[in-house]
Amino acid sequence: MKNKFLLTAAIAVLALSGCKKIDANNIDASKITVPEISEQIMKDVTKTLSSDEFEGRAPGTAGEEKTLAYLVEQFKAAGLEPGNNGSWFQDVPLVEINAVKQSPMTVTGPNGKAMSFNYGKDYVAASYQEQAKIDIANSEVVFVGYGINAPEKGWNDYAGVDVKGKTVLILVNDPDFGTQSLEGEFGGRAMTYYGRWTYKYEEAARQGAAAAIIIHDDAPAAYGWNVVESSWTGPQFYAQSTNGGADQTKANGWIQKSGAAQLFAAAGVDMAKSMAAARNKGFKAISMPLKASLSLENSINKKNSKNVIGILKGTKRPDENILYTAHWDHLGRCKPAPDGDDICNGAIDNATGTAALVALAKAHKSAGAPDRSMVFLAVTAEESGLLGSKYYAENPVFPLNKTVGGVNMDAFSMSGKAKNLTVVGMGKSQLDAYLGEAAKIEGRTPEAEPTPEKGFYYRSDHFSFAKLGVPMIYFEGGDDLVNGGRPAGEAVGKDYVENRYHGPKDEYNEAWDWSGVMADLRLYYRVGRMLAMSEDWPNWNEGDEFRDIRDKSRAAK
Incomplete structure (x- = not known):
């Protein structure tokens, strides 16, 4: 009887997990008729949300209150119903910690000479602990390479060293950065989660470090120091915890690479050789004859931010759901631009994605309710580490x-129409088949992201769902533009990252070319509608990191 029971259970698990491969030949995208998707809604919502009146849409501010009220108004107008048991909102408990007074970071070398690094210009730091005063005094400094502890890979940068109460210096990205192929201990050129700054701070805390400081380098970080400075100064939001963050480091932060070079030189350690050695399995952390000190005086406020949830209920299988996600928040007030403008309006990032929720909701409503329900989820605190989606x-x-699965929308490009489209995390799930068929109808070519080393897969809200097994797809307008090809597409992307991303100049522009955005929205519509009209349960591909989680989740159903 026992063996028979196990066999029956195994068959049930396979059936429920949706483990069959989705055959693109069985997906008929031509049956989906795309209704008019309103460009005017896209313009109006983007312009309104990114206006100075909304103060950069930081959680917990008057800008949030205005954003929430406006989104409810827009969701209602689009024909959605409240998605949380009669409410439009889901409370997200956050704590705001604002370093109102920051000391320079001083580091004393073996000769007793102190080096000083100015907050903002040379280094940034924040505390995850709910403490009014953070003092780190004469903390020993240890270079821990990439700060990775990955038992499944036989890799531990903390092996043989005790960092409790110490300050760890960490390299950004992961050891395979710089390789050209996708083969290697850490996915080759494609960044893994081990390369993300969030992981590095998590691991440093598990190791008992007092402070974790990442060495900033433009290429492996994928953004300049200006982005770090604007994102890490001012109020920082974290998820509320039962212990007030007591299990976290006292301070997490970044230091300019030029400043790190001073530290290595003062310690008599060859920085280039040490960084190269850190790329190899078996790297030994380097205890440096340095003592670091810094202090922060914090204001602490606990508050509830909110996710906004609207639903278009399905007619045949209303308890099966398709997700559309986008984050409504941005940075609020940030480091002023040279002209004194200190509002990070977040027009591209992500008023455009939030506007897309409204425009797509209205389009789906106009086409009639689908078989499955469609959930339109505008989440908070993405800029603080995907907190709302998490x-x-x-x-x-x-x-x-x-x-069933879903699509995430984050920062539409105003570069005009593209021949291709960029799929972040291409090859991970069976959702690729749906996108491939939709793209074929629209005359577009899906391509894998050209810069997987930048780790975009781990930098937006789809990742929160993927970690718990839900197949999510995240794609963007391509870089091979109809007018100008790839050189033009690359130039637009470079200009945005260098001059607008996470800065006060990410503002609405009346001269924007919306043609590419509207073409992309047709793809977002098709993919969501195909999923909502299907009976299939797409899964992660065999061998993917999230496959087992999904199989167990579906089996539990």
């Missing part, structure tokens, strides 16, 4: 094992 994924209004 909270929803861990406290779902609609069970994750009844969430």
Whole structure:
């Protein structure tokens, strides 16, 4: 009887997990008729949300209150119903920690000479601990390479060293950065989660470090120091915890590479050789004859931010759900531009994605309710580490094992129409087949992201759901433009990152070319509609890091 039971259970697990491969030949995208998607809605919502009146849409501010009220108004007008048991909102408990007084970071060398690094210009730091005063005094400094502890890979940068109470210096990205292929201990050129700054701070805390400081370098970080400075100064938001962050480091931060070079030189350690050695398995952390000190005086406020949830209920299988996600928040007030403008309006990032939720909701409503329900989820605190989507994924209004999958929208490009489209995380899930068929109808070519080393897969809200097994797809307008080809596309991307991304000049522009955005929205519509009209349960591909999680989740259903 026992063996028979196990066999029956195994068959049930396979059936529920949706483990069959989705055959693109069985997906008929031509059956989906795309209704008019309103360009005017896109313009109006983007312009309104990114206006100075909304103060950069930081969580916990008057800008949030205006954003929430406006989104409810827009969701209602689009024909959605409240998505959380009669409410439009889901509370997301956050704590705001604002370093109102920051000391320079001083580091004393073996000769007793102190080096000083100015807050903002040379280094930034914030505390995850809910403490009014953070003091780190004469903390020993240890270079821990990439700061990775990956038992499944036999890799531990902390092996043989005790960093409790110490300050760890960490390299950004992961050891395979710079390789050209996708083969290597850490995915080759494609960044893994081990390369993200969030992981590095998490691991430093598990190791008992007092402070974790990442060495900033433009290429492996994928953005300049200006982005670090604007993102890490001012109020910082974290998820509320039962212990007030007591299990976290006292301070997490970044230091300019030029400043790190001073530290290595003062310690008599060859920086280039040490960085090269850190790329190899078996690297030994380097205890440096340096003592670091810094202090922060914090104001601490606990508050609830909110996710906004609207639903278009399905007619045949209303308990099965398709997700559309985008984050409504941005940075609020930040480091002023030379002209004194200190509002990070976040027009591209991500008023455009939030506007897309409204425009797509209205389009789907006009086409009539689909078979499955469609959930339109505008999440908070993405800029603070995907906190709103993480909270929803861990406290779902609609069970994750009844969430078929979804698409995430984050920062549309105003570069005009593209021949291709960029798929972030291409090859991970069976959702690629749906996108491939939709793209074929629209005359577009899906391509893998050209810069997987930048780790975009781990930098937007789809990742919160992927970690818990829900297949999500994240794609963007391509870089091979109809007018100007790839050189033009690359130039637009470079200009945005260098001059607008996470800065006060990410503002609405009346001269924008919306043609590429509207073409992309047709793809977002098709993919969502195909999923909502299908009976399939797409899964992660065999061998993907999230496959087992999804199989277990579906089996539990």
